[in-house]
Amino acid sequence: MSAESDRHAMKMAKKKAARDKIMATKTDEKGLIIVHTGKGKGKSSAAFGMIFRCIAHDMKCAVVQFIKGGMSTGERDMILDKFTGICAFHTMGEGFTWETQDRDRDIEMAQAAWEKAKELIRDESNKMVLLDEINIALRYDYLDVAEVVKFLLEQKPQMTHVVLTGRNAKPELIEAADLVTEMELIKHPFRSGIKAQIGVEF
Secondary structure (H helix, E strand, C coil), rough: CCCCHHHHEEEEEEHHHHHHHHHHHCCCCCCCCCEEEECCCHHHHHHHHHHHHHHHCCEEEEECCCCCCCCCCCHHHHHHCCCCCEEEEEECCCCCHHHCHHHHHHHHHHHHHHHHHHHHHCCCCCCCEEEEEEHHHHHCCCCCHHHHHHHHHHHCCCEEEEEEEECCCCCHHHHHCCCCEEECCCCHHHHCCCCCCCCCCC
């Protein structure tokens, strides 16, 4: 073994010892409030990745889509086709606000989605509930962010994870969350005239 390899091995051994010491102190578990926000792509995709992890571990979970209408997406179609016994899927929105062009109807649908979300979150058999694009409904004040935060902090079961996605997450929600990820947009093919493509966006 070369001197460089020896130095590397010693460095990694020190790093592992330090890491093991840190990990030994992390013993608590709790249901997390998780927020995916930002202008970059991947907010819902990452959230659905966690939903599929739950499915793979045979953990009951649920999805409520607040804005997206009934368009076919890979994750929606797969869950409805193969996993309805373990993952409830509710598409409650009728499309993005610029498509519906009816604020009163959007508010009505968002309120109905929130009622369904509360029902699913209160059900302790659901280990994770994804509220897809709820941040859009909160941004346009279709829902009261104070009410949503209060419910999550006071009524969410102790071991239930709730994932909230969408751009422009409100500061109150970010403050209440345990885990917040902001997707940063660096480059996107849409700006080069490339449309949304199957397998990438839906």
